[in-house]
Amino acid sequence: xxxxxxxxxxxxxxxxxxxxxxxxxxxxxxxxxxxxxxxxxxxxxxxxxxxxxxxxxxxxxxxxxxxxxxxxxxxxxxxxxxxxxxxxxxxxxxxxxxxxxxxxxxxxxxxxxxxxxxxxxxxxxxxxxxxxxxxxxxxxxxxxxxxxxxxxxxxxxxxxxxxxxxxxxxxxxxxxxxxxxxxxxxxxxxxxxxxxxxxxxxxxxxxxxxxxxxxxxxxxxxxxxxxxxxxxxxxxxxxxxxxxxxxxxxxxxxxxxxxxxxxxxxxxxxxxxxxxxxxxxxxxxxxxxxxxxxxxxxxxxxxxxxxxxxxxxxxxxxxxxxxxxxxxxxxxxxxxxxxxxxxxxxx
Amino acid sequence: xxxxxxxxxxxxxxxxxxxxxxxxxxxxxxxxxxxxxxxxxxxxxxxxxxxxxxxxxxxxxxxxxxxxxxxxxxxxxxxxxxxxxxxxxxxxxxxxxxxxxxxxxxxxxxxxxxxxxxxxxxxxxxxxxxxxxxxxxxxxxxxxxxxxxxxxxxxxxxxxxxxxxxxxxxxxxxxxxxxxxxxxxxxxxxxxxxxxxxxxxxxxxxxxxxxxxxxxxxxxxxxxxxxxxxxxxxxxxxxxxxxxxxxxxxxxxxxxxxxxxxxxxxxxxxxxxxxxxxxxxxxxxxxxxxxxxxxxxxxxxxxxxxxxxxxxxxxxxxxxxxxxxxxxxxxxxxxxxxxxxxxxxxxxxxxxxxxxxx
Numbered sequence: 001x002x003x004x005x006x007x008x009x010x011x012x013x014x015x016x017x018x019x020x021x022x023x024x025x026x027x028x029x030x031x032x033x034x035x036x037x038x039x040x041x042x043x044x045x046x047x048x049x050x051x052x053x054x055x056x057x058x059x060x061x062x063x064x065x066x067x068x069x070x071x072x073x074x075x076x077x078x079x080x081x082x083x084x085x086x087x088x089x090x091x092x093x094x095x096x097x098x099x100x101x102x103x104x105x106x107x108x109x110x111x112x113x114x115x116x117x118x119x120x121x122x123x124x125x126x127x128x129x130x131x132x133x134x135x136x137x138x139x140x141x142x143x144x145x146x147x148x149x150x151x152x153x154x155x156x157x158x159x160x161x162x163x164x165x166x167x168x169x170x171x172x173x174x175x176x177x178x179x180x181x182x183x184x185x186x187x188x189x190x191x192x193x194x195x196x197x198x199x200x201x202x203x204x205x206x207x208x209x210x211x212x213x214x215x216x217x218x219x220x221x222x223x224x225x226x227x228x229x230x231x232x233x234x235x236x237x238x239x240x241x242x243x244x245x246x247x248x249x250x251x252x253x254x255x256x257x258x259x260x261x262x263x264x265x266x267x268x269x270x271x272x273x274x275x276x277x278x279x280x281x282x283x284x285x286x287x288x289x290x291x292x293x294x295x296x297x298x299x300x301x302x303x304x305x306x307x308x309x310x311x312x313x314x315x316x317x318x319x320x321x322x323x324x325x326x327x328x329x330x331x332x333x334x335x336x337x338x339x340x341x342x343x344x345x346x347x
Numbered sequence: 348x349x350x351x352x353x354x355x356x357x358x359x360x361x362x363x364x365x366x367x368x369x370x371x372x373x374x375x376x377x378x379x380x381x382x383x384x385x386x387x388x389x390x391x392x393x394x395x396x397x398x399x400x401x402x403x404x405x406x407x408x409x410x411x412x413x414x415x416x417x418x419x420x421x422x423x424x425x426x427x428x429x430x431x432x433x434x435x436x437x438x439x440x441x442x443x444x445x446x447x448x449x450x451x452x453x454x455x456x457x458x459x460x461x462x463x464x465x466x467x468x469x470x471x472x473x474x475x476x477x478x479x480x481x482x483x484x485x486x487x488x489x490x491x492x493x494x495x496x497x498x499x500x501x502x503x504x505x506x507x508x509x510x511x512x513x514x515x516x517x518x519x520x521x522x523x524x525x526x527x528x529x530x531x532x533x534x535x536x537x538x539x540x541x542x543x544x545x546x547x548x549x550x551x552x553x554x555x556x557x558x559x560x561x562x563x564x565x566x567x568x569x570x571x572x573x574x575x576x577x578x579x580x581x582x583x584x585x586x587x588x589x590x591x592x593x594x595x596x597x598x599x600x601x602x603x604x605x606x607x608x609x610x611x612x613x614x615x616x617x618x619x620x621x622x623x624x625x626x627x628x629x630x631x632x633x634x635x636x637x638x639x640x641x642x643x644x645x646x647x648x649x650x651x652x653x654x655x656x657x658x659x660x661x662x663x664x665x666x667x668x669x670x671x672x673x674x675x676x677x678x679x680x681x682x683x684x685x686x687x688x689x690x691x692x693x694x695x696x697x698x699x700x701x702x703x704x705x
Contacts, residue, residue: 072485137668146485147429148667151620155663158613158656165653269653277496280489288485318500322493329478329490 022293022337029300032307040310042187048303050195051264053202054257056298058275059282060209060291061250067226067289068246071134072146075153076254076279077272078160082125083118083255084267085164088173090114091262095175102180111178115201115259122255123248129156130247135240157272164269174266198260205253206295213291222246226289254279278305281321285328287335296337378545378627390635391534394527405526407642409533411635413594416537418619418630420587423544425616426624427556428580430480431488434495435588436611438468441498442589443596443606444509447517450597457520461593465586471498472585476578487581492609499607512604520597529598536594537631540587545627547583556580610656617659620666623675633674 017023037045058080065073091098091114098107133152141148179197183190213219224232225242233239257275258265265271279294282301286293301321308320328336374384393399394408417439424432432438446464450457475494479487502509509515521528547553555576558566563573596602605611618637623629641655648654666673 072489133664133668140668141671144429144671146483147431147488148671150431150485150488151616152664152667154613154616155660155667157660159660159664162653162656162660166651166657170652277493281493284486284489288483315504316500318493318496319504322497325490325493326474326478329482329486333482333486 021332022296025300025336026296029303033303036307036310037187041189043189044303044306044310046187046189046191046195047306048299050191050199051261051305052299052302053199053206054261054298055275055278055282055302056295057202057205057253057257059279059286059294059298059301060206061253062279063283063286063289063291063294064222064226064246064250066283067291068222069134069149069243070145071149071153073153074150074276075129075156075160076250077274077276078157079122079125079251079254079272080258080265080275081160081164081267081269081272083122083258084262084265084271085168085173085258086118086121086255087114087259087262088175088267090117091175091178092173099180107180111197114178114262115256118259119252119256122258123252125255126247126249126251127244129251130244134243134247157276161269161272168267168269170269172266172268175263177263194263201256201260205256209249209253218242218245277318281325284325285336287337290335290337293335293337377542378549383628386632387538391531394530400527402526405530407638408635409526409530409598410642411638412530412533412537413591413598414615414618414638415631415634416533416540416591417588417615418622418634419537419541419544419627420584420591421615422619422622422624422627422630423548423587424580424584425619426626427548427553427560428577429560430484430577430581431616432491432581432584433488433609433612434475434491434493434498435584435615436609437491437495437498437607438472438585438588439592439595439611440502440602440604440607441468441471442592443602444502444515444592445589446593447515447596447602448508450518451515457518457593457597461520461590461597464593464596465590468589468592469582469586472588473578473582476581477574480577480581481574487577495607495609495612499604502604502607509602509604515602517596517600517602519600520594533594533598536591540591541627541631544583544587548627552576552579613659617662620671621662621673623673623677625672626675629673629675629678 018027033045033048058076061079062073062076065071065076091110094106094110098110101107133156134149137149137152138145177192177194179193181193183192184196185191211219213223221232221237221242222245224235224237225239225246229239232242254275258267258271265274278298278301282294282297283289285300286297304320304324305317308317312320374380379387390408394405399405399408417435421432421435424430442464444464445467446457446460449455449460449463455463471494475487475490479490503511505511506513520532523529548556555566555571558569558571559573559576567573592606595606618634619630621629621637622631622633641658644655644658670676672679
């Protein structure tokens with residue numbers, strides 16, 4: 001009975017959803033991706049899915065910071081940079097051993113250790129940022145908070161980029177691949193094992209994050225703070241703790257993305273610029289502060305980028321998104337998936 | 348250079364209080380006090396006095412004045428309607444490229460193209476404004492950043508028009524090889540930007556800007572259309588940015604897409620916040636000393652590129668946490684705290700007069 005009820009109500013609900021803006025956009029994106037894949041080959045879908053998962057992680061972190069702390073972070077890309085740097089220094093001392101003996105347990109696990117180290121270091125960096133920058137500022141004044149915190153994160157970003165430049169130099173620190181396994185034939189192209197793993201790690205993180213947000217007490221507290229800070233305080237949520245945790249979580253996810261994509265984006269001072277740009281693009285098209293929307297938005301942005309490089313050419317990837325955003329701003333300024341966090345006109 | 352009585356808008360200021368500050372003297376009409384005017388005179392003869400008449404120092408002063416003028420235009424948006432124009436450098440660069448392209452490809456005199464160069468930034472600023480300024484302030488900041496990067500992408504890719512990363516060679520504004528005439532050109536441009544924007548701030552539109560920047564709901568209740576005034580402000584700021592870009596094109600003589608990059612915006616932004624974003628004079632006062640200090644730091648740490656930018660970041664963080672009002676706020680506090688003391692009597696005529704009155 002329950003099962004039947006589930007099926008009978010699921011299909012009409014799916015139909016209803018497909019008629020909404022978000023549903024129509026997702027359908028449209030899937031159709032475009034399929035058409036492009038038929039026209040130019042399956043690598044379009046594969047590239048979209050692989051990088052999209054990681055952009056979703058970075059974008060979700062940014063949306064979470066915006067929703068919970070009301071900070072428009074400009075420093076988010078620098079946690080991506082920290083992640084790639086940490087992963088490089090954890091992994092590269094063993095790179096020869098690992099590439100020579102790809103079938104040992106050590107070689108299989110070491111990349112995961114590097115990524116985990118990046119996740120932890122990103123989290124620590126987030127906690128430090130909260131304690132050294134955001135909390136002193138929040139304690140002193142909450143006037144003009146949105147713009148002031150934005151400029152504060154800008155200062156942090158400049159500081160971190162140039163500390164990297166001064167202490168580590170401007171060289172590219174990258175690796176060729178994490179796992180020295182043969183590529184796998186799929187949809188007419190070859191996919192390296194790394195890319196496949198990156199996709200699974202992203203999916204695992206998104207799932208874990210969703211479970212954390214929807215099934216645990218901590219997740220409920222985070223959602224409560226993002227809905228109303230005074231309300232959450234009244235029912236006994238430790239606001240400071242939740243804000244620190246949120247920042248640690250978001251920065252950790254960005255750092256994990258940096259570590260996982262080390263073979264595509266080597267560590268250098270301004271490596272965070274691209275991910276930052278992407279994550280802001282994601283957050284605006286998905287709707288500010290909408291975390292679930294950001295997860296879907298990550299894939300859409302990745303699709304748009306792959307299509308741009310395939311059909312328009314390299315170097316246009318800063319111009320095309322603006323056209324998209326202009327159209328979005330005219331018709332649906334609150335984002336494709338809407339935002340339930342704070343009104344569009346509020347400061 | 349010039350200090351105005353237009354002080355930091357403090358919550359609780361009534362319209363009368365702000366209007367009462369407008370006294371009748373000509374100097375104050377253009378937004379200066381006596382100290383500011385004296386500083387301006389000193390600055391105007393500085394390139395002729397021996398230690399400062401060396402070419403590289405004059406060059407630094409030109410850069411300083413160029414930054415000062417940009418900061419005034421930037422703080423006009425940033426301080427008065429609380430919107431960070433994060434693509435400011437791109438609007439400067441758009442003006443520079445327009446002026447450079449018109450003068451090289453069509454052979455129009457640079458003196459005319461400088462003014463024509465202000466039109467595209469005004470249009471782009473207006474379009475960005477009407478799309479984003481009806482939303483939360485952060486949308487405008489991020490969109491301006493995106494538009495700026497898009498313009499930089501266009502400048503890099505449209506090689507047939509802009510020569511791309513090879514650099515576009517523009518004709519010089521003047522025939523002279525000396526920097527001194529350029530110094531006076533940028534001084535005049537700075538004064539025009541400063542005085543015009545100051546007049547706008549003192550007008551009724553300026554009151555509306557301050558009202559919007561302070562409390563949007565209260566402003567809307569008193570019949571101000573926030574979107575209209577925000578778009579007006581943003582467009583004016585972008586127009587002046589483009590105009591100043593024209594000077595850049597015909598002073599340096601070469602334009603690269605890097606000119607539109609976010610780091611250039613950051614330089615302006617740091618000076619603006621250091622000087623105090625709620626005033627126009629704050630950034631202008633800070634700009635020249637800041638450029639001198641930064642040039643010295645850069646030349647003494649040339650083996651470690653990036654050290655000077657660490658200072659940018661640190662300055663921003665410390666200012667934002669501990670003193671969001673910047674130098675202008677410090678000056679106001681200083682004036683208030685030394686009101687009755689000896690120093691105050693020495694520097695503050697108002698205090699002296701009050702003493703006489705009592």
